[in-house]
Amino acid sequence: xxxxxxxxxxxxxxxxxxxxxxxxxxxxxxxxxxxxxxxxxxxxxxxxxxxxxxxxxxxxxxxxxxxxxxxxxxxxxxxxxxxxxxxxxxxxxxxxxxxxxxxxxxxxxxxxxxxxxxxxxxxxxxxxxxxxxxxxxxxxxxxxxxxxxxxxxxxxxxxxxxxxxxxxxxxxxxxxxxxxxxxxxxxxxxxxxxxxxxxxxxxxxxxxxxxxxxxxxxxxxxxxxxxxxxxxxxxxxxxxxxxxxxxxxxxxxxxxxxxxxxxxxxxxxxxxxxxxxxxxxxxxxxxxxxxxxxxxxxxxxxxxxxxxxxxxxxxxxxxxxxxxxxxxxxxxxxxxxxxxxxxxxxxxxxxxxxxxxxxxxxxxxxxxxxxxxxxxxxxxxxxxxxxxxxxxxxxxxxxxxxxxxxxxxxxxxxxxxxxxxxxxxxxxxxxxxxxxxxxxxxxxxxxxxxxxxxx
Amino acid sequence: xxxxxxxxxxxxxxxxxxxxxxxxxxxxxxxxxxxxxxxxxxxxxxxxxxxxxxxxxxxxxxxxxxxxxxxxxxxxxxxxxxxxxxxxxxxxxxxxxxxxxxxxxxxxxxxxxxxxxxxxxxxxxxxxxxxxxxxxxxxxxxxxxxxxxxxxxxxxxxxxxxxxxxxxxxxxxxxxxxxxxxxxxxxxxxxxxxxxxxxxxxxxxxxxxxxxxxxxxxxxxxxxxxxxxxxxxxxxxxxxxxxxxxxxxxxxxxxxxxxxxxxxxxxxxxxxxxxxxxxxxxxxxxxxxxxxxxxxxxxxxxxxxxxxxxxxxxxxxxxxxxxxxxxxxxxxxxxxxxxxxxxxxxxxxxxxxxxxxxxxxxxxxxxxxxxxxxxxxxx
Numbered sequence: 001x002x003x004x005x006x007x008x009x010x011x012x013x014x015x016x017x018x019x020x021x022x023x024x025x026x027x028x029x030x031x032x033x034x035x036x037x038x039x040x041x042x043x044x045x046x047x048x049x050x051x052x053x054x055x056x057x058x059x060x061x062x063x064x065x066x067x068x069x070x071x072x073x074x075x076x077x078x079x080x081x082x083x084x085x086x087x088x089x090x091x092x093x094x095x096x097x098x099x100x101x102x103x104x105x106x107x108x109x110x111x112x113x114x115x116x117x118x119x120x121x122x123x124x125x126x127x128x129x130x131x132x133x134x135x136x137x138x139x140x141x142x143x144x145x146x147x148x149x150x151x152x153x154x155x156x157x158x159x160x161x162x163x164x165x166x167x168x169x170x171x172x173x174x175x176x177x178x179x180x181x182x183x184x185x186x187x188x189x190x191x192x193x194x195x196x197x198x199x200x201x202x203x204x205x206x207x208x209x210x211x212x213x214x215x216x217x218x219x220x221x222x223x224x225x226x227x228x229x230x231x232x233x234x235x236x237x238x239x240x241x242x243x244x245x246x247x248x249x250x251x252x253x254x255x256x257x258x259x260x261x262x263x264x265x266x267x268x269x270x271x272x273x274x275x276x277x278x279x280x281x282x283x284x285x286x287x288x289x290x291x292x293x294x295x296x297x298x299x300x301x302x303x304x305x306x307x308x309x310x311x312x313x314x315x316x317x318x319x320x321x322x323x324x325x326x327x328x329x330x331x332x333x334x335x336x337x338x339x340x341x342x343x344x345x346x347x348x349x350x351x352x353x354x355x356x357x358x359x360x361x362x363x364x365x366x367x368x369x370x371x372x373x374x375x376x377x378x379x380x381x382x383x384x385x386x387x388x389x390x391x392x393x394x395x396x397x398x399x400x401x402x403x404x405x406x407x408x409x410x411x412x413x414x415x416x417x418x419x420x421x422x423x424x425x426x427x428x429x430x431x432x433x434x435x436x437x438x439x440x441x442x443x444x445x446x447x448x449x450x451x452x453x454x455x
Numbered sequence: 456x457x458x459x460x461x462x463x464x465x466x467x468x469x470x471x472x473x474x475x476x477x478x479x480x481x482x483x484x485x486x487x488x489x490x491x492x493x494x495x496x497x498x499x500x501x502x503x504x505x506x507x508x509x510x511x512x513x514x515x516x517x518x519x520x521x522x523x524x525x526x527x528x529x530x531x532x533x534x535x536x537x538x539x540x541x542x543x544x545x546x547x548x549x550x551x552x553x554x555x556x557x558x559x560x561x562x563x564x565x566x567x568x569x570x571x572x573x574x575x576x577x578x579x580x581x582x583x584x585x586x587x588x589x590x591x592x593x594x595x596x597x598x599x600x601x602x603x604x605x606x607x608x609x610x611x612x613x614x615x616x617x618x619x620x621x622x623x624x625x626x627x628x629x630x631x632x633x634x635x636x637x638x639x640x641x642x643x644x645x646x647x648x649x650x651x652x653x654x655x656x657x658x659x660x661x662x663x664x665x666x667x668x669x670x671x672x673x674x675x676x677x678x679x680x681x682x683x684x685x686x687x688x689x690x691x692x693x694x695x696x697x698x699x700x701x702x703x704x705x706x707x708x709x710x711x712x713x714x715x716x717x718x719x720x721x722x723x724x725x726x727x728x729x730x731x732x733x734x735x736x737x738x739x740x741x742x743x744x745x746x747x748x749x750x751x752x753x754x755x756x757x758x759x760x761x762x763x764x765x766x767x768x769x770x771x772x773x774x775x776x777x778x779x780x781x782x783x784x785x786x787x788x789x790x791x792x793x794x795x796x797x798x799x800x801x802x803x804x805x806x807x808x809x810x811x812x813x814x815x816x817x818x819x820x821x822x823x824x825x826x827x828x829x830x831x832x833x834x
Contacts, residue, residue, distance in 0.1 A: 019494060019599035060677050137678055144533055152533035156542050156552035164559040172566045179570055187494065190589075190597035202588075206580040209587050210596050212478075212491040212500050214578055219496050220509035221573045228562045239555055442599075443495035450471040450499055 012106040014288035016446040022289070023187055026434045026441070029284050030188070034431060037283070045423040052417010055410045056131060064134045066410040073393040073405035078132035081418055083240055083385045084268070085125030086166065087261075088422075090233055091269025092118025093173060096180075097229035100222070106297055108440040109289045113280065114273050115177045116435070120425040121272075122170045124418050129162070131414070158242040165239040172232055176225050179218075182208050183439040237265045244388065251331035251392035254319065260312035267305035267351070268381035271374035274298050276426065278371050280435060289436055292365055299364045302377060306355030309384075313348065327397055339404055340391045343383050350380025459633040462586040464617045465604040466626025467595055471497050474601035477624045478503040481603055484620060488609040492587075492596035511577065515569040522564030526557040586634045595628070604632070713808065723791045730787025734813035736820070744818030747811045751803055760822045771799055776819055777826050786816050 013022075034042075059066050069076040092114035099107040130136040142163045144153045153160050185205035192198050208214070241261035244252040274295060281290040320332040335344050354376040357363045364370065395402045429435065442448055468474045471493075478491045482505045491497075491504060501508075534540065535547045545552065574580045587593050587604070596602045603626060605617050614631075621629045644650070672678055687693060687701040696703075710716060719726035734740050749758060757763040760776035775781075781789075793812050796802040807815070 023598060063677075135677075137673075144529065150538065152538055154540070154542060155530045155534050155556055156545065156549060158555075161555040161559075164556050168559040168563040171563060175566055175570050183495070187597045190594045202583045203581070205583075206574060206578070207582040207585055207588065208580070209490075209585060209593065210492045210494060212493060212497070212504060213506065215493070215496040216501050216506055217509045217511050217573055217577050220511045221569055224512065224515050224569055225566055228566050231558075232562050235555070235558060242555075439495040448471060448495065450475045450497060 012109065012291070012294070013441060013445050014291050017288065019442050019445065019448070022441055022445065023191065023438050025285060025289070026436045026438050027188060027191065029430055030432065030434070031192075038427070038431070042424065042427050045420050045427060048416050048420025049424050050417075050420070051413050052415075052420055055413030055417060058410055059131065059414070060135075064132075066408060068405055068407040068411055070403070070405075072396065072401050072403050073390055075132075075389050075393060076405055077407050077411040077415060078128045079243075080382070080385045080389050081415055082125050082128035082132075083261075083389075084382050085121050085128070085418065085422070086240055087237065087265035087268045087381065087385075088272045089118040089121035089125065089169070089173070089269065090237060090262070090265035091273045092116070092121070093169075093176075093229050093233040094266050094269065095273070096176060097226040097233065100226045101230060105444045106291075106294045108444050109286075109291070109294055109436055110273065110277060110298075111440065112177075112180060112437040113277065113435045115173060115180065116429050116433070117269075117273055117276065117426065118173045119170065119177060120422050120429070121269075122166065122173065123425070124422045126166060126170070127418065127421075129166075158239065158246045161239045162243060165236045169232060169236045172225070172229055176229055179221060179225065180437055180440070181433065182206060183210065183218075184434050184437060186210060187438050188434070234262055237261045244392075249392050249396055250325070250327040251335065251388070253328075254316060256312055256315055256319070260309070260316075263305045263308035263312065264351075264381060264384060267302060267309055268378055270298050270302045270305070271377035271381070274302070274374045275371060275378070278367055280430065284430070284435070286436060289441055295367075295370065296364045299358050299370050299373075302374070303355045303358040306351060306358075306377065310348075310352035313352065331392055331395070334395050335387060335391045338391065338395065340387060340394070343387050344391070347380050347383040347387050350376040351384060354380070459635070461607045461614070462632045462634055463604045463606040464614070464621060464629065464631050465590075465592045465602055466621040466624075466629045467592065468601045468603070468626060471601065473625065474603070475499055475503045477603050477626065479505075480624045481605065481620075485611055486605050486609050488606040488612075490604050490606070492593075492602045492604065494596060494598060494600075497601070511569060511573055514572045514576075515565050518568035518572075519561050519565035522561040522568075523557055525564070526560035527553065529560075530556065586632050590630075590632055591628075592630060592632060715809065717794055717804070719791060720795070723788060723795075726791035726794075727785045727788035730785075730790050732786040732790075732813050732816060734810055734817060736817040740810075740814045741818055741821060743811065744814035744816070744821075747807060748815050748818050751806060752815065755800070759826075760819060773800065777823055782823050782827065786813070786820075789816050789819065 017025075067076060067078070069078070095107050095114040096111040096118075100111070130139050133139065141147070142153065142160070144155075182205055185201045186208035189198060189201035189205050192201060238258040238261065241257035245254060245257040247253060277290055277295070281287050317332050317336075320328045335341075354373050357369070357373060362369075363373070390405050394405050466477075468477055474491060474493065474497065478500060479502075481489050482503065489504075491500060493500070530553045531548065539547045541547075592602055592604070603621070603624075605612065605621070618629060673680065674682075676683060687695070689702050691701055692699050693701040719730070752760075754766060755762075755764045755770060755773050756776060757765065762773045762775045764770065764772045790812055792800070793807065793815070794802060794804045803812075
């Protein structure tokens with residue numbers, strides 16, 4: 001083992017590039033015409049999106065009977081996908097807010113991108129509850145406004161908490177993201193030679209002047225927002241888990257759900273961020289800004305959260321046995337050995353077993369290996385939501401009302417469409433905005449901060 | 456008219472250590488209206504510039520608390536005061552269940568308001584017409600250099616002195632920044648034809664789309680409030696059933712529950728001859744008969760059957776039920792009147808069931824006997 005000097009802080013950007021080089025690298029994708037690979041990528045994602053759009057059109061025209069949802073499983077794919085996508089979003093906030101509060105400098109290189117993913121993932125997630133109500137154009141009823149029925153929404157329902165949590169989460173993430181972008185817009189404004197871009201960047205930079213009198217308040221706001229976003233992100237998946245835990249269904253009604261869901265969200269989110277970053281750093285030559293060290297740290301977080309999730313799986317079984325409630329015990333035996341055992345074991349092998357490979361430093365630092373593991377994790381986490389949602393509903397207390405849920409083609413079409421939407425937005429993002437925060441990366445380059453005399 | 460006004464003098468530096476030194480020297484020299492521009496926040500600069508700590512935290516505290524209060528008021532007014540509902544057997548005011556939404560609204564309002572306050576109140580943004588914009592100085596500090604700018608409206612500002620001062624602290628590329636013509640002479644022209652035309656167009660588009668969405672779109676499939684459904688609607692033509700109606704006729708000889716077909720239709724004599732009163736005239740049945748008679752018969756026949764109608768001439772008065780004819784009629788004959796009505800008196804077969812009909816007849820008999828008692832009754 002090589003000895004590491006823990007008293008010294010290691011640089012998070014390799015090769016001490018000059019400040020102007022950093023911005024050149026980060027801005028370059030915005031100035032060069034998209035190449036063939038970009039068009040190929042976007043045509044794939046747009047096709048996926050189109051499949052989703054068609055499936056949605058079919059669902060609305062003929063009604064939600066086009067889906068597999070039926071008694072007793074009324075919460076099929078739409079809810080599974082919702083929880084999956086909201087979870088993906090969590091890594092972004094974790095990286096940008098929680099790691100910021102912990103002063104983890106390595107986050108600076110990936111924070112912008114992760115935040116962007118949060119926003120796109122939450123947008124994608126938001127579609128599902130809307131379509132699940134069957135007539136999304138009446139979604140205005142979800143908000144408490146004085147209406148002609150003189151009815152109010154039920155403020156004590158987890159489903160309404162969800163409406164507030166997810167919309168707050170989206171808004172706050174978006175603000176956080178935009179605040180981070182302001183100085184970068186100013187830098188791009190001063191750099192661009194294109195008249196139209198100049199107008200656009202000027203408008204969005206709001207007239208930022210890099211003044212230290214502004215930086216001071218700006219950093220304060222960044223800290224405050226990080227302080228708000230941290231409990232917020234924990235609350236969002238907690239509330240998502242309440243959708244399940246507050247009901248009385250065996251397999252759902254457990255107190256472990258909030259931390260279990262949050263850990264799972266971070267787990268899948270990191271996997272997704274890692275997957276996409278591997279492409280980004282390669283395609284845009286950002287290997288020294290988004291370094292292998294950064295990826296390794298992400299892999300460590302995945303390993304940790306993977307074990308938390310595995311612990312939660314085990315604990316659920318233990319408590320079901322220890323609690324002595326027959327229906328609860330049945331629910332868990334049924335999960336592992338019932339008609340959905342295939343889904344359960346996919347989940348366990350992807351989420352609990354595959355991240356164990358990250359114990360090996362070699363695996364943590366080999367791009368193809370970690371990419372494959374992260375893909376497995378995402379698959380596993382999708383199945384986790386499937387297992388939770390579907391197994392409990394399909395077999396509850398009354399054997400006479402048991403049933404087997406199977407999704408339809410339209411269900412799969414919508415799932416594919418959600419991936420299409422997410423990746424289309426990501427691709428457009430890489431071509432329109434700096435995917436790495438220019439100001440934040442400059443601030444952590446070697447020699448960027450004053451030595452205050454202690455040479 | 457195009458007089459150029461001096462805004463500030465600027466100087467550039469190349470390393471963060473230099474700029475920190477420069478900033479503290481500028482502050483020590485007594486300048487107050489000066490600024491340091493750096494491509495990223497440089498640690499320790501606030502101390503060097505002698506800036507008081509940021510006050511934004513207070514703004515966010517105030518906005519956050521107002522958000523909490525607004526949230527709890529909203530929830531209490533709607534769910535406790537305006538439309539209380541019992542949910543899960545919990546009290547109307549169940550605070551634990553309100554907390555998630557209170558928390559979310561607190562975070563939402565605090566975040567939005569803090570950022571808006573920072574941008575509008577603290578930064579006076581958006582402002583793209585600042586004299587510093589588009590200068591070489593701005594381009595340098597935007598990218599990789601660090602600059603000091605001393606404003607012309609500072610109390611101790613004088614052009615030569617400032618130039619010397621900047622030189623003495625080692626600044627490079629010292630240059631003045633002026634307001635441009637445009638910044639000085641810029642006037643908004645609200646009455647510009649293009650602007651007004653644009654507003655007009657916007658108004659038409661917005662009202663047009665709103666009209667379309669609310670009055671047309673909402674009535675098209677699938678947005679039509681479930682008004683069109685694949686189901687048979689009564690009293691509309693059917694293209695499924697042969698007879699072209701959606702309502703179905705019951706199979707012949709179907710009878711409604713608790714009813715019996717009446718055998719003596721249009722045959723009062725038959726009814727009089729063959730129908731026998733199966734209901735005994737005991738106290739309970741007389742009581743029932745009285746009740747039903749008072750409800751259904753008394754408006755026209757009055758409470759005692761004398762025919763003194765309460766309808767005040769709006770309906771022909773019926774004859775008395777105490778006539779000899781009636782007293783001679785068999786129970787079955789009266790039953791027939793109740794079943795089929797008589798002349799203007801309508802049928803009461805659908806309002807009164809079989810037992811009640813006979814009970815009413817028993818009661819009518821009792822009424823008759825109260826006026827024309829038999830000899831034997833006197834004993």
